Amino acid sequence: MCCIELYWAAWHGHDAQALVSLYALDGVYQDPLTDKPLKGMAIGTHACTFWEALPDLRFALTETLRADGLIAVTWTLNGVCTGMWQGVPPSGRTICLPGATHFQIVQRRIRSVQSYFDVKTLLEQLDF
Template sequence: MTAGQTILKALDAFNRHDAAAFAALYASDAVAYDPMYPEPLRGKGAIQRDIEQFFRAFPDVRCEVVGQVLETGSETAVRLRGTGTNRGPLAMPEGEQPATGRPVDFEVAIFCQVGQDGLIQREHRYMDMVRILGQLGLLQVP
């Protein structure tokens, strides 16, 4: 499986809200970097718990590829557009935020390194949290 195919398979699991299938595409010692967290997520268990929290906060979330999946050997990049409604508690660095019931429309950029076994070893994800928090009414955005 190519790096791009791995990303598309992860997107399919994400859109089915299958956290176990999503996490199964990560190496056991995978590391995911997200500016929202003070420390990287380490290991597929941490990655699965993170995505389960996201599904709990946005039970109808879906993402689609914007443009194309870019791939160079073991590295891949993709830009996604996501939509969903905040119907569950939102995990924040300072604790859980109650559901707002508001919809969100956001973009995410993901950069991954995929091993020869087809599993994601390292991931850097960048989500527009200012836009999301503004749409949820949790941050005043000009």
């Protein structure tokens, strides 16, 4: 498996350690909910926020484009909010959130991940 397949497998397997291990030492992750790029175990901790709120979280990957160490993936995040989301009780609502993730890969390691999704849509679907 390539590191991108392992990346999605770690997300689906709720495996923070496996997720973090795919990054280069200077690798970073950022999405609309992060204040700044995350490094190391902060990446795994951030993923745990999603896994706690959406224990059945799955990414349905719709398209993958590759060129010279850059990979772009469009996806839809699906799950039911049956867990706490940053201290807020579960809403029981179904989430169906479209988004995209851009990867920079260097020597088979993730140098950077930038994920894009609409926070307003996410919060509305979570019933916040």
